[in-house]
Amino acid sequence: MKFEEFKSKYTPQDIIELAGELENYPGDVRKLVDSLRKTDKMPLLVEIARALALFTGGNVASVRDPKQFDPEKAKKDSLGGKLPHLVQLLRPLTGKFMDVPQTKDNYKVANYILELLAQSDAKKPWHATQDVYRGMHSLSANAFLALCKPGAVYSLGKIVSTTVDKKVADKFTKSEPRYRLVYVIDNSKAKKGIYTAGSTSAYASEQEVVIGGKIRILKFEIKPTYEDIDPFEFAGPYEKGIITDFDKLLKYVQVIENFNSEMFAEIGGMTVYAEVLP
Amino acid sequence: MKLTTKQIKEMIKQELRKILKEFKMPDAARKVEITVQPDFEAAQQEILKQFAIPQE
Numbered sequence: 254m255k256f257e258e259f260k261s262k263y264t265p266q267d268i269i270e271l272a273g274e275l276e277n278y279p280g281d282v283r284k285l286v287d288s289l290r291k292t293d294k295m296p297l298l299v300e301i302a303r304a305l306a307l308f309t310g311g312n313v314a315s316v317r318d319p320k321q322f323d324p325e326k327a328k329k330d331s332l333g334g335k336l337p338h339l340v341q342l343l344r345p346l347t348g349k350f351m352d353v354p355q356t357k358d359n360y361k362v363a364n365y366i367l368e369l370l371a372q373s374d375a376k377k378p379w380h381a382t383q384d385v386y387r388g389m390h391s392l393s394a395n396a397f398l399a400l401c402k403p404g405a406v407y408s409l410g411k412i413v414s415t416t417v418d419k420k421v422a423d424k425f426t427k428s429e430p431r432y433r434l435v436y437v438i439d440n441s442k443a444k445k446g447i448y449t450a451g452s453t454s455a456y457a458s459e460q461e462v463v464i465g466g467k468i469r470i471l472k473f474e475i476k477p478t479y480e481d482i483d484p485f486e487f488a489g490p491y492e493k494g495i496i497t498d499f500d501k502l503l504k505y506v507q508v509i510e511n512f513n514s515e516m517f518a519e520i521g522g523m524t525v526y527a528e529v530l531p
Numbered sequence: 532m533k534l535t536t537k538q539i540k541e542m543i544k545q546e547l548r549k550i551l552k553e554f555k556m557p558d559a560a561r562k563v564e565i566t567v568q569p570d571f572e573a574a575q576q577e578i579l580k581q582f583a584i585p586q587e
Contacts, residue, residue, distance in 0.1 A: 313585055344574060389581050394567045399574035407575055413582045425586040461585075484547035491548060510565045 254300060256361040265299050265369050272301050272447060273340035273375045277340075282452045283499040286342045299347050301369070302339045304363035306351055306383060308412070309454040312360075316367060317412050319360040328354045338452040343403060367412045368477055371465035374531070381448035383416035385462045385529075386422035387436045391431035394506050397432035401473040401525050413463045417448070417458045419436075430516045434523040441450065443529035467530040472497060475523045477505050480513070487512045 271294055276354075278285050289295050308316045315322045340351050392400065399405060415438060416422055426433040440446065448466035454461060476495050487508055496502050509520055534542075 307586070313583070317583060387582060389555035389577065390587060392577055393570070393573060395578050396573040398567060399569035399571045400577065402569050402571075405571060405574070406571075407578050410579050410584055414585045416586055421586050480541075482544075484551055488551040489548060507565065507567045509575050510567055 254358070256358045256365070259358075259362045260365065267297060268301070268366055268369055268376050269373050271297055272370050273276055274371075275301065276377055276448055276455065283342055284338055286339070290346065293313065295346070299319060299343055299350060300362050301341055301366060302337070303351060303355075304366040304474065305447075305449050305453040306337050306340050307355065307360065307363045308414075309337070309348060309464065311355065313414075313503070315360045317365045317410070317414055319364050320359060322357040322360050324354075324357070327356070337428065337454055342452075343422040355423060364412070365494070367447075367463060369431065369463065371463050372445060372516060373447065374444045375392075377444065377446070378448050380417050381462045382440050382444040383417070383445065385417055385438045385440050385446075386419045386421035387413075387415045388425035388433070389436070390426045390431075390433040390436070394432060394510050396501060397434065397523075398506055399525065400434060400471065403470050403472055405470045406467055406530070407470075408467050409465060413464055415446075415462050415464055416460050417450075421460065424514040425434065428517070431509075431518055431520055432523070434525050436468075437524060437526050438464075439471075439526070440464065443531045444529075445529055464529060468527040469530055471526045471528060473499075473502070473523060473525045475505075475521045478519055478521045479508070480518050480520065481515050482508065482512045496515050 254462075272288040273283065275285065275298070286298070289298055290335075304316070307313075312322075312326065315327075336351055343350070389400065419435070419437075422435045426435060440462070443466070446462045446465060448460075448462050474495050474497050477492050479491055492501055492505060496505060509518070513520075
């Protein structure tokens with residue numbers, strides 16, 4: 254469907270309602286697909302399924318910014334065996350809409366849908382409105398400090414992938430260069446986003462929540478290790494417990510920067526608590 | 532109890548730290564040359580860059 258046609262045919266409310274129905278459907282989505290079979294909602298369901306499939310398994314950069322769409326690359330980009338369950342259910346009814354190269358209009362529609370859903374505070378599964386997790390790594394010391402600073406507010410962008418499974422965020426940062434951290438983002442007040450797991454995701458195990466907007470940093474904690482720091486070079490003082498005070502963190506990072514050049518050093522797991530702003 | 536070389540080195544370092552602290556020898560430490568401070572602009576750029584990537 255052409256982007257302009259899609260926009261004129263469906264209101265934001267239509268999109269949010271049907272995506273919500275899909276997201277909160279209690280049983281097998283096959284029943285939902287069957288119930289919509291001969292209704293005018295079917296083309297919208299196809300576009301929502303396509304948007305979520307492209308974001309979770311297609312060219313994420315083009316979903317986030319359709320200007321980056323490259324028709325030559327699109328010919329090679331295929332979800333292959335990663336087709337979400339919902340797409341497979343829709344295939345017999347609508348044809349193999351995800352097996353053909355996707356067009357720029359497909360990506361524009363996907364972008365439009367996901368930007369709406371990422372900001373939506375419509376009803377969603379309970380665990381998608383609690384803590385969501387996001388890992389970061391390979392940070393400079395000064396960026397790392399700012400990312401941990403309580404009170405700081407950051408824009409996430411319009412479409413951001415987080416997870417309800419902390420292990421996914423931990424795995425993302427593991428074995429990556431310092432500085433690393435895991436954000437624990439409280440979504441209980443804002444209740445934003447769309448939960449893409451199970452039938453709608455190309456990688457269901459990631460249990461993604463796609464959100465957008467701003468977060469505020471609340472607090473942090475790190476258990477310093479002082480790994481690979483030569484006592485003859487740095488004689489102390491050493492923090493023994495968990496650091497939650499920003500000035501103490503500043504001192505610890507300064508020690509690391511001066512006395513540890515090992516980029517993969519285990520400096521201690523940093524957990525930063527933040528909240529999604531409404 | 533079997534210890535790895537890394538664990539033994541870390542134990543020695545911890546003992547050295549205690550001794551240095553006891554004898555109040557922080558002057559033995561190398562002078563701090565690099566100072567750090569939070570860079571909010573760089574942090575914002577990192578969020579936009581890294582959050583754009585799925586956590587696969």
